[in-house]
Amino acid sequence: MMRVDTQRHSHLIIILLSALVGMGLMAMLIYFPHETAARAQAPAGNxxxxxxxxxxxxxxxxxxxxxxxxxxxxxxxxxxxxxxxxxxxxxxxxxxxxxxxxxxxxxxxxxxxxxxxxxxxxxxxxxxxxxxxxxxxxxxxxxxxxxxxxxxxxxxxxxxxxxxxxxxxxxxxxxxxxxxxxxxxxxxxxxxxxxxxxxxxxxxxxxxxxxxxxxxxxxxxxxxxxxxxxxxxxxxxxxxxxxxxxxxxxxxxxxxxxxxxxxxxxxxxxxxxxxxxxxxxxxxxxxxxxxxxxxxxxxVRGWLGIGIRDLSENMRKFYKAPSGGALITQISPEGPASKSDLQLEDVVVKVNDTPVHSASDLQRVVSELPPGETATFEVIRSGQSKSISIKIGEMPDDGGLSPSKPSPEEQVEAADPLGLRVQTLTGNMPQARALGVSKGVLVAAVNEGGPSAGILLKDDVITAVNRTTVTSAAEYRAALNAAKEAGAKFVVVRITRKADDRVLSTVVDITPDW
Missing domain, CATH: 2.40.10.120 (Thrombin, subunit H)
Structure with missing residues (x-):
C-alpha cells in the first residue's frame, strides 16, 4: 500500500509541476512576446x-x-x-x-x-x-x-x-x-x-x-x-x-x-x-x-616619425588631459613631425575631426592618412590647447622611428626619493655612445622594492623631470626638490633607453618616497 500511495503522490507532483511549467511558459509568452518571436525567427539571409x-x-x-x-x-x-x-x-x-x-x-x-x-x-x-x-x-x-x-x-x-x-x-x-x-x-x-x-x-x-x-x-x-x-x-x-x-x-x-x-x-x-x-x-x-x-x-601608410604612449591617470592630471590622448615621447629627426611645431610631451587629443584617446588611436588614424596630405593635430601643451599642421609622410619599412638625440658627472651615493642612484652622463661614457646622447642623468642603480622598481632600469638616461630638462645630477635633484616643495604626489620623468638595437624615448610617472 505504501508503494501505491507514493506513486500516486508522484503522479500528483508531476501534474502540478507540469502545470507550473505551462504557466511559466505562458507568462514568458505574455511578458516577452517580442523576444520569443526574435529567437524563433532567423535574421533575413541567414x-x-x-x-x-x-x-x-x-x-x-x-x-x-x-x-x-x-x-x-x-x-x-x-x-x-x-x-x-x-x-x-x-x-x-x-x-x-x-x-x-x-x-x-x-x-x-x-x-x-x-x-x-x-x-x-x-x-x-x-x-x-x-x-x-x-x-x-x-x-x-x-x-x-x-x-x-x-x-x-x-x-x-x-x-x-x-x-x-x-x-x-x-x-x-x-x-x-x-x-x-x-x-x-x-x-x-x-x-x-x-x-x-x-x-x-x-x-x-x-x-x-x-x-x-x-x-x-x-x-x-x-x-x-x-x-x-x-x-x-x-x-x-x-x-x-x-x-x-x-x-x-x-x-x-x-x-x-x-x-x-x-x-x-x-x-x-x-x-x-x-x-x-x-x-x-x-x-x-x-x-x-x-x-x-x-x-x-x-x-602604404601615413607616418609622423614619433614615439608615443598612453597616459596614466597621474599623467592625465599632470598634462591636464582628462579624456586621455597620445603623449609624444620621441620625435625622429628624419620624420615629418620634426619639421613641425610638435614638441616632446605634447598630448595629441584630435587629428582633423577624429578624437584621440590613446596611443593606438593616434597610430591608427595617422596610418590611414594618405602620404602628402596635411593634417591638423590638436594638442595640449602646458595645459593649453594648440593646433599644429603636419604634412603626412610615408611610413618606411622599418617603422620609421630612428634614434632620437636627447641628452646625461658627479656620483650620487645615496638613493634619492625615487629609489635611484644616479650620476651625470658624460660624452665619454659607453652608455652615452650607445644611446647617442650627450647630456642627461644616468641611472646607475635601481633599489629593489623602491618607487622606481619595475619602471626604470639601470642605464636608463633621465632627460626631464616634470617637463624640466635635466642635464646633470644637480639639476635632477633640484627638480625633485621643486616637486616635493610643490606638494606633488608623483613626478613625470622622461627617459631614453636602449631596447635591443633601438634607442627609445618614453615618459613614466613615479610616486616618490618623500
Missing amino acids: LSGGDWRTAFSNVAEYVLPRVVSIQGKRKVAPRVDIEDFFRNFPFPFGPEERGQQAPKPKPREASFLGSGWIYSADGYIVTNAHVVMESTNLRVQLHDVDGTAPIPATVVGYDARSDLAVIKVEAGRELPYLTLGSSKDARVGQWVLAVGSPFSPELQQTVTQGIISAKGRVVPADELGAVGYSIPDVIQTDASFNPVQSGGPLVDLNGQVLGINESIFSPTGALGGNIGIGFAISSAMAGKVIPQLIAKKKI
Whole structure:
C-alpha cells in the first residue's frame, strides 16, 4: 500500500509541476512576446534557413569548402642534441677526444602548417603574415573538391603591421570564396564560428563556435618584426582556435568573414592551449590591407616619425588631459613631425575631426592618412590647447622611428626619493655612445622594492623631470626638490633607453618616497 500511495503522490507532483511549467511558459509568452518571436525567427539571409537547430551546420557546410590548409618550409634555429651539448665541455663525455670542438650547428629547414581562406574565384587566398613569412615550398590543400592533392602557391605580399598576407594558387578552375562582413556592425555577444586546421593535417577542417567577447582590442606586432607597432581594432572571441588555425576565418551566421584568426592568450606561453581568449584581425582592417597587397604588393601608410604612449591617470592630471590622448615621447629627426611645431610631451587629443584617446588611436588614424596630405593635430601643451599642421609622410619599412638625440658627472651615493642612484652622463661614457646622447642623468642603480622598481632600469638616461630638462645630477635633484616643495604626489620623468638595437624615448610617472 505504501508503494501505491507514493506513486500516486508522484503522479500528483508531476501534474502540478507540469502545470507550473505551462504557466511559466505562458507568462514568458505574455511578458516577452517580442523576444520569443526574435529567437524563433532567423535574421533575413541567414544560412540557418530559419531553423536554429541547424544554423551552425549550414554555415559550416558553406564555409568549409572555402577554407584551405597551408603547408611549407622555413629555416629555424638548429637543434642541439645531448652529444653536441657535452662535446663543448673541457672533458670528454663520449668517443671524441678531449678538447675536440663540435662544428657550429647550421639552421635547419622545418615544415610548418597554417590555415587560410579563399578571397576570390581566381585563387587569391588570405592568411596571416606570420604563417607565410620567410617560407619556401609553399603548398595549399583545397577542400572544394574531394581527393585533390596540395598545389603550389606563391606569396603575393604580406604586411607585418597587420599580420595579414595574400598568397595565390592556379587551380585551373573557379574557386568558391568568402566575402568580408562588417566587423564595425558586429556586436559583442553575437555568435561566430572559427574555422581552420589546428595542430596537424589529421585535424584539417575544424569548426568551433563561440561569441564575440569584445571589440577594439590591441595586439602587439613586435614578434612579427614591427617593433613598437600594434594591431588595432582586434576582435576578441571565445571560439576556440589553436596553433596552425592562424589565418582561418572567423565568420558570422551569414558565412561572412568578420575576422582573421591571429593569436590566442595563454598563461602557459606559446605551447599553451586555448583558454577562451582568442584574437582575430577585424574585417575592417582586412578590407583596407588585402586590396593593397593584391594591387601593390605592399601597404602604404601615413607616418609622423614619433614615439608615443598612453597616459596614466597621474599623467592625465599632470598634462591636464582628462579624456586621455597620445603623449609624444620621441620625435625622429628624419620624420615629418620634426619639421613641425610638435614638441616632446605634447598630448595629441584630435587629428582633423577624429578624437584621440590613446596611443593606438593616434597610430591608427595617422596610418590611414594618405602620404602628402596635411593634417591638423590638436594638442595640449602646458595645459593649453594648440593646433599644429603636419604634412603626412610615408611610413618606411622599418617603422620609421630612428634614434632620437636627447641628452646625461658627479656620483650620487645615496638613493634619492625615487629609489635611484644616479650620476651625470658624460660624452665619454659607453652608455652615452650607445644611446647617442650627450647630456642627461644616468641611472646607475635601481633599489629593489623602491618607487622606481619595475619602471626604470639601470642605464636608463633621465632627460626631464616634470617637463624640466635635466642635464646633470644637480639639476635632477633640484627638480625633485621643486616637486616635493610643490606638494606633488608623483613626478613625470622622461627617459631614453636602449631596447635591443633601438634607442627609445618614453615618459613614466613615479610616486616618490618623500
